[in-house]
Amino acid sequence: MYGYVKVGSAVPKLRVADCVYNKEEILKLVEAAAAKQVRVLSFPELSVTGYTCADLFFQTPLLHAAEQAIQEIAEATEALNIFLLIGAPIAVDNQMFNCAVALYKGKLLGIVPKTHIPNYSEFYEERWFASADDLLTEEITYAGQNVPIGADLIFAAADFPALKIGVEICEDLWVPIPPSSYLSLYGATLLLNLSASNELASKPGYRRQLVSQQSARCLSAYVYTSAGTGESTQDAVFSGHSMIYENGTLFAETESFSRESQFVYADIDVEMLMSERRKHTTFMTHLQKAEAQKFYRQIFFDMAEDTTLDNWSRPLSNVPFTPTTKLDARCKNIFAIQTTGLARRMEHTHADSLVIGISGGLDSTLALLVCAKACDYLGIDRTHVIGVTMPGFGTTDRTYQNALTLMRCLGITMKEIPIRDAVIQHFKDIDHDISLHNVTYENAQARERTQILMDLANKYNGLVVGTGDLSELALGWATYNGDHMSMYGVNGGIPKTLVRVLVKWVATNGEVDAEASAALLDVLDTPVSPELLPPDENGKINQKTEDLVGPYELHDFFLYQIIRFGYHPAKILFLAEKAFAGEYDRATLLKWLKNFYRRFFIQQFKRSCLPDGPKVGALCLSPRSDWRMPTDAVSRIWMDEVEKL
Incomplete structure (x- = not known):
């Protein structure tokens, strides 16, 4: 038991507004990832419906279909030892929220709404979605279960103390102080981002820099999962560019513009991240000096650390002091x-x-x-x-x-x-x-x-x-x-x-x-x-x-x-x-x-x-x-x- 957790980023084939098809593709990837002993797997933003549904998000049938898909995914994965994070639109408090739904062994652990809603250039999300800051309710009934909801959730593995999971969604990462900065200060060692980042010339390089730097600043692992080519190409193209970083180092990356479902995974060393945080004594000073203290609810689930480490996948050099590039x-x-x-x-x-x-x-x-x-x-x-x-x-x-x-x-x-x-x-x-x-x-x-x-x-x-x-x-x-x-x-x-x-x-x-x-x-x-x-x-x-x-x-x-x-x-x-x-x-x-x-x-x-x-x-x-x-x-x-x- 060395402090490793195998995490994955999955990009399913997708049909816009076809929740049944999308659910089936998600389950195929879950099964494939579970076979590789992946313990944490994230999917793209709004992955049950598709990110580009636009005004279809106002349609009650779509919302009901998304909820039904989440319920069926929960039921189908009840026997699997894998933490899942899936994107879905959810209506609550007379508003619509762009959410990440956390599931483990058939249980809905929590729902995290997106905080920063982009409404510029090609993005018009404020037309459909409210910010997590506008949420009034702390718990809702969804997919047949009572579920905590809010951007103040941290998912903690009860039998693996170093594994704490924080969630943010797409634009949350692109703001000056992302939610993940606070999530890491309050203990999250693994940050998951459900995203739908469209492709532009030179954007992949900037996206890598962004994720690399945030994982390094937060002394964390960061899994960034983005929507794939199945999204509508009416005004933008999505490539499925997804990445796994640990403390600034790229561990895995998907093939961009793939027409097929795909996932990547890597073994993250959360023990090492905890060690780095203890050593960097300035890590917590920002929290102590923050103008407004934030508070987070810890949602526990019973995942334990793997003891077998089968299919261990992680960059490892036998000459760690010597330059390998440049x-x-x-x-x-x-x-x-x-x-x-x-x-x-x-x-x-x-x-x-x-x-x-x-x-x-x-x-x-x-x-x-x-x-x-x-x-x-x-x-x-x-x-x-x-x-x-x-x-x-x-x-x-x-x-x-x-x-x-x-x-x-x-x-x-x-x-x-x-x-x-x-x-x-x-x-x-x-x-x-x-x-x-x-x-x-x-x-x-x-x-x-x-x-x-x-x-x-x-x-x-x-x-x-x-x-x-x-x-x-x-x-x-x-x-x-x-x-x-x-x-x-x-x-x-x-x-x-x-x-x-x-x-x-x-x-x-x-x-x-x-x-x-x-x-x-x-x-x-x-x-x-x-x-x-x-x-x-x-x-x-x-x-x-x-x-x-x-x-x-x-x-x-x-x-x-x-x-x-x-x-x-x-x-x-x-x-x-x-x-x-x-x-x-x-x-x-x-x-x-x-x-x-x-x-x-x-x-x-x-x-x-x-x-x-x-x-x-x-x-x-x-x-x-x-x-x-x-x-x-x-x-x-x-x-x-x-x-x-």
Whole structure:
């Protein structure tokens, strides 16, 4: 039970004013959706009669036929575990209302009239319909049942507390403050819009923007269902353009201008939406400051959360930090954030140079590229970057040569300072056996390198530029007061999977010459390693990070889901099994998930004293930004759940 609900948007074939035919088409779609385990399904505005009936709405036979159709739909769906929202014209209080009728297991839960009635351009709804604001009655008898009516209804699943459904109709969304804004503030996580939006040139794009933005502002899922091609084409054409969005992201969309009935569906994560609302502390401030408080009636129905998750349908990337669209623009933007941050810090401190250790590995390569771009941004020569290669016991010729090539091609100042002799002397000073390749052996090298960089920065009035990335910070894969420390960490907000994308982008987009490009591609092909243990007998890297702590693609996935949304370990595992199906088995995923939780908790002390650095993406682990965690927090709750899995 992970907080998912499968929601659908259905556009039936339609005949104007033929309620019998329309009812049959609606029921066909309900049956099809129920077979796919859809639990919430919405239909277009006035879908029982058709939106374009015009003055036929004054005809009593049409109103009676619509009511009869709703009653028969309720009876026919009594055995189905599906919440339905169907459009119908309803006469009450000496007026006519354009309504959405909510049904569940044969019961009419409530009727929501349209609030904002358009009467401009091609729309003349005020001729037929009154606004929900004009309604006098709070309950009516309709389709043989006593039913609450009003725009103040929120439908709440009694056994699924995160699922609360708010309803608005077409034009309601197009006004400055839509009813859905208030519905979301009062708890609705799923917003349904029954619409009849005719087609105009360029209107689909605007409609997408509208729904996307409203779902994002309301931190909600938004299902927009519009009338199809069966409507009258006397003065307008309708395409059936319907969409499902979650927090600004499009999950599903119908084919426009289809002649056949169709529906789309997606699994919405209402648990995630609730988490986002709790995190965004400004979400409720509008309600507190509103001039007039609104009040809503909660209508409960007995739907429970699905436990099977059959036919799970939801966009899911196994590289959540990396751009999937507009790669060029995204990479340029990320580099601009890094370079501007570094350049501004260099200006503010009146530094004359940027001092950086160059290992020939991924992280220092990206940081070096940022340093070079920062000099370009400031209009100073790249020789202000002092790149230092510091060969040690584990340095291989491959990484060493790549480091030299990149520094030379980028035109920076190059220095080489071997650390072997200094570290050997240090081992003698602390009485450490050089043949004992333990944590002392490794960390002494990292701290010696950091000391060299710090002292060079003092000598040349420079800033030591940190190279460690977000993934390493999450795992604590850094030597405390060694590579963990710098004067400005340009990679601190960038996970390893994104580091790869950025370096490859520079290598392939013409930013550097052919020699540098070849070196960058070779860096990408080199196993990730701190190179603190001696190479193997063939002179190749003998210490591969991902063999020790786990694949970075998995840890970045865990990091995103855990920190961004605060999910349970069980849900993290479920998502990982979906995202990495065919790549990692369950046992492997559990092994590295357990390792992630273990390291994340015990390594917080390193994150509590991070150097400054720019936030780049959706999250970071700086104690001054996204993540504040006590160093002595206990991981028992999370580890116990992983053990049970």
